[in-house]
Amino acid sequence: MARIFTGSLFLWIYWPSFNSALTTTNSEYQRAVINTYLALASATVTTFVMSSVVSKHHGKLDMVHIQNSTLAGGVAVGSVCNMHIMPGGAVAIGIGAGLLSVLGYRFLTPLLTKWGIRDTCGVNNLHGMPGIYSGLLSVLFAALATSDEYGSDLGAVFGAMGGDGSRTATSQALYQLYATLATIVIATIGGAFTGRHIRIKRISI
Template sequence: MVLSMNSKKMKFFPLMLFQLVLVVLFFVFVRYHDASHYQKNPEQIQPGTFEGTHVMIFIGFGFLMTFLKKYSYSALGFNWLLAALTIQWALLCQNFFTMENNTIYVTKKSLLEADIMSATVLITFGAILGLASGLQLLVIAVIEIVIASLNLWLVTGVFKAADVGGSIAIHTFGAYFGLAASWALRFKKTEDSSNTPTVDLNGPSYTSDVTAMIGSIFLWIYWPSFNSGLTQTPAEYEMATVNTYLSLAAATVTTFFVSSAVNHGKLDMVHIQNSTLAGGVAVGSVCNMHINPGGAVLIGVAAGLLSVMGYKFLTPKLEKCGVPDTCGVNNLHGMPGLLSGVLTILLAALATKEGYGTELSSIFSAMTEDEAGRASSSQALYQLAAVGSTVGLALVGGGVSGLVARTSMFEPLKQNEKYDDELNWELP
């Protein structure tokens, strides 16, 4: 009995152990730049985008996942924990590819990049919300950041693909990593009636749906900050902000119409909480390109329609196929992210120096004016490679991480422990 109690008290010990490993790694590898660096290289991120993205990560994603009737503590708490942990881990993993003299120099820009990378884990968390234990979430998050950082290096460093808002490397990757992990974590049927929940907790209450709307609204308001944060010129920043806002607005109007149309005249709160945001994902990779304001609105319309139809018809089919998707991340992040990736292929193929002027090389970094610069057709193929590598690495990595996390040492949940805060929290 004493051993059992001690075991429960120390169940998050691996978490603290990993934090201590991070302490050592930061002491060994991470430094500040000296003052002369900042005089020669002023900060390269747009004002306010770090703060806006930070709000999205900790408030937006957290509250969006509070819709389950008895899992709000875990949705908010584990979101906070995973973000705080993975931002540290991502800061290391992303910069291991570009170290200077075995040193990582931390800046506000690198913090923003780590913040954005943590979103991949939080998207994956949405797919397995209520289905994974705390230790399982930890191991999945640690593995995911490593693979996601590798994929980001391939997308931006090797393929030199345009993906300023992260719809390919962040949203698409996080969604399909999460779906693959969900498939690998799926529960075996058991004849033990004691493990069968007496009440289905995989659903909302009136109050939990209202709190989830807080997350939706915060995400909606700050999404232009997320998409525009890593733009390189004032013109790009302005286009990214305007295009993201217009796409979000169009997706919202479309969501309300389509939700009512497929639900006999009534609105479904799941659609309103999520599909209204799909425009921000769908325009993310192309928000700094010359898509025209009308194009941004059209992308939002397409994203809203695609997302609502996914929630209505595709999510139930995935569930029947053994791929639970608690938050429907395929509909908010996966399919709109793929749409954005396809649009980058088309727009890269059409990009010309005459159309973009001097900003062509800042948007498509490999399309320079010298002889080594890529042609538009070649850039389009590299955009396709970026989408392909993202989906492939996400599916393989998510499946492997789910299989690893499913082992007994990471305390998989029993059937009657799913979607329930009682296992991990002192409840009032």
């Protein structure tokens, strides 16, 4: 058990380096790191509160939630960490991710299991739903992006909106939505194929 939580702790500490890896300017990098830590912190607090509220163990913490849902804020803020979401926005995103993840582990996973969809590691609750949440957030914040707000960083965050300004904020938001939908489709097809493949009985010679 201690080894498992040590892994979660290291992931929590280093998650800002994952999210900021592709930043190209100092200001973009700083936003990514600060927003990620704020989202992680608020997701962690939310996880502890929600785990005690919905736990099967009568007010006690569920260690599955503590191990996984505390990281959901880092996933949810990933697509928007370098954008101008403000500290309050990062905290709100983390709270939403913590709620999604804990409730997913408590209620959605058992329901999916009844339907024959097995998610033994809870990947959907830590990466799936917070990832879709993050994609939708990128649509929102892309639609709100302006050159006055971003200044010279606009081209670094949204490459097609910088320079000649050939793409509007609305158009960029639509591209973010298309990318999110394409990711969901690819993941669904790939997951279904993989799940079907590993269920095929193999005959050893």
